[in-house]
Amino acid sequence: MIIAPVALAASASEGVGGGEEHAATAPTGESLVAGSVCEAHELRFQQAEDPSLHIEIPPEFAGQWPSRAACESAQLAWDAEAPGPMQPIPFSHKHHAGDFQIDCQYCHSNTSEAPAAGVPSVEVCMGCHAQFPAAYDEIEGIRILKQHWEEKKPIEWEQIHRLPEYVQFKHNRHFQAGVECQSCHGPVEKLDKLHLVPDGHWKYGVPVKKLEMGWCVECHRQNDNQASLDCLTCHY
Ligand code: HEC
Ligand code: HEC
Ligand code: HEC
Ligand code: HEC
Ligand code: HEC
Numbered sequence: 001m002i003i004a005p006v007a008l009a010a011s012a013s014e015g016v017g018g019g020e021e022h023a024a025t026a027p028t029g030e031s032l033v034a035g036s037v038c039e040a041h042e043l044r045f046q047q048a049e050d051p052s053l054h055i056e057i058p059p060e061f062a063g064q065w066p067s068r069a070a071c072e073s074a075q076l077a078w079d080a081e082a083p084g085p086m087q088p089i090p091f092s093h094k095h096h097a098g099d100f101q102i103d104c105q106y107c108h109s110n111t112s113e114a115p116a117a118g119v120p121s122v123e124v125c126m127g128c129h130a131q132f133p134a135a136y137d138e139i140e141g142i143r144i145l146k147q148h149w150e151e152k153k154p155i156e157w158e159q160i161h162r163l164p165e166y167v168q169f170k171h172n173r174h175f176q177a178g179v180e181c182q183s184c185h186g187p188v189e190k191l192d193k194l195h196l197v198p199d200g201h202w203k204y205g206v207p208v209k210k211l212e213m214g215w216c217v218e219c220h221r222q223n224d225n226q227a228s229l230d231c232l233t234c235h236y
Contacts, residue, residue, distance in 0.1 A: 031056040037063055037138055038071035065135040066142075069099065074139050076192035084195025085158040089141040098189040104181055111181070115170040119157050122148050160196055161185070163211060167234050177226055183219075184210070 031054040034040035040062060043055040076082070077090035096102045105112065107120040126149050129142065136142045148155055163169055174184075182188065186197025196210055216234060220227035227233075 030054065034058065034061045037061050037066060037135060038068075041068035041071055063135055065133045066139050069095065070136070070139065073099075073192050074141050078141075079193060082193045082195070084193045085160065087158055087193075088155055089144050090139075090193075091141065092192040093188050093194055094190055094192045104188075111171040112175045113172055115168070115172060117171045119155075122153075122155060125149075160194060161211060166236065168236060169234075177223075179219075 032043055033056045034043050040057045043053075043057065045068070047053045047055050073092035073095035074090045076094075077092040078086065080086060096107075097104060107124060108117045110116055110118040122145070125145055129136070129145060132142070137146070145155075188194065191197075199210055199215060213234075217229060220229055220233075
């Protein structure tokens with residue numbers, strides 16, 4: 001996928017001249033050759049934008065899978081510049097929970113019954129991914145997933161939301177009270193790479209940091225008929 005933008009930039013500077021740059025400029029008419037299915041998707045897309053582009057898709061990369069959307073979201077989930085920690089696998093919530101509308105509960109089934117939400121096991125992932133065409137192995141994240149499966153090793157996800165030890169939080173109580181995941185975690189189904197989404201501003205225009213006591217207490221106050229403000233609700 002890197003070759004394409006470089007070549008585009010080169011053709012844009014065509015005719016401008018200039019000694020050194022010229023060496024890097026591809027001669028007009030030279031084809032951009034795809035080196036993978038994902039690159040082939042990208043080149044076709046670029047050609048649709050700029051029909052003068054010459055592209056070449058070798059037959060082994062002319063397949064449909066992995067889909068362009070899967071290639072793209074895997075790349076975005078591993079974008080080092082985007083906020084949030086780098087995870088061991090580029091897993092996209094936007095692709096799974098947004099585009100494919102997989103229910104949060106399917107992977108975080110604890111949320112309705114236990115204090116901790118938990119992350120899905122490798123078995124849960126493979127329940128779907130074992131059925132995928134082998135061509136999906138082109139995506140590095142899928143290869144890493146399958147490697148964990150073969151070696152029976154859990155995936156060491158980086159935890160993002162973490163309260164201090166002396167605070168108790170119960171997912172199940174909030175779930176039962178009908179508090180949406182998104183009201184605490186932001187628009188998860190729109191994010192390729194997950195991060196701690198800051199809250200808006202409350203009453204006095206003070207920006208609210210997620211997981212601070214004021215943030216919890218403010219919502220409990222708004223729900224005063226249901227949620228307690230007693231110190232011992234949250235502190236042992
Ligand atoms: C309910 C089925 C299902 C489960 C469970 C599931 N996936 Fe997926 N996964 C999909 C589908 C569907 C796609 C997209 C295929 C496409 O767009 O062509 C996908 C795509 C991906 C991709 C490439 C695009 C992206 O989103 O990054 C990766 C990597 C991936 N899954 C990893 C995982 C991991 C890791 C788990 C477990 C934590 C998991 N999947 C669980 C169905 C599932
Ligand atoms: C296909 C499985 C899957 C689905 C569906 C899914 N998640 Fe996740 N979720 C994961 C995995 C894997 C992680 C750990 C990797 C990461 O943080 O991206 C995770 C992490 C999270 C985290 C961060 C946990 C932390 O470390 O603090 C939150 C919050 C979260 N998910 C919320 C949601 C919500 C809300 C939905 C529904 C809109 C949802 N998830 C749907 C698999 C899934
Ligand atoms: C009232 C706010 C709130 C709601 C609603 C909420 N969460 Fe959380 N979530 C948190 C907090 C706070 C943490 C950190 C917990 C800790 O460190 O003990 C957390 C942690 C997590 C984690 C990290 C793993 C874990 O078990 O701690 C996941 C995954 C997660 N939430 C998913 C979800 C999903 C899915 C939903 C909806 C079904 C949801 N959350 C609803 C506040 C919330
Ligand atoms: C978006 C609103 C909202 C936020 C934010 C919120 N809560 Fe709650 N919380 C509620 C509601 C509503 C209930 C009432 C549930 C019930 O018991 O019926 C509740 C109940 C609880 C309970 C259970 C009380 C009991 O009687 O067992 C605990 C513990 C708790 N919250 C801790 C926290 C902590 C800690 C935070 C911050 C990290 C937090 N909550 C953030 C809405 C919220
Ligand atoms: C709805 C949940 C909730 C309630 C109710 C609550 N707290 Fe907290 N408290 C928290 C959370 C979450 C933190 C961790 C905040 C952080 O790390 O910024 C915290 C942190 C603290 C700290 C440490 C602050 C620091 O800066 O290190 C003290 C002290 C404290 N709470 C006292 C109280 C007292 C006293 C009450 C009763 C008047 C109370 N809390 C009620 C959630 C709550």
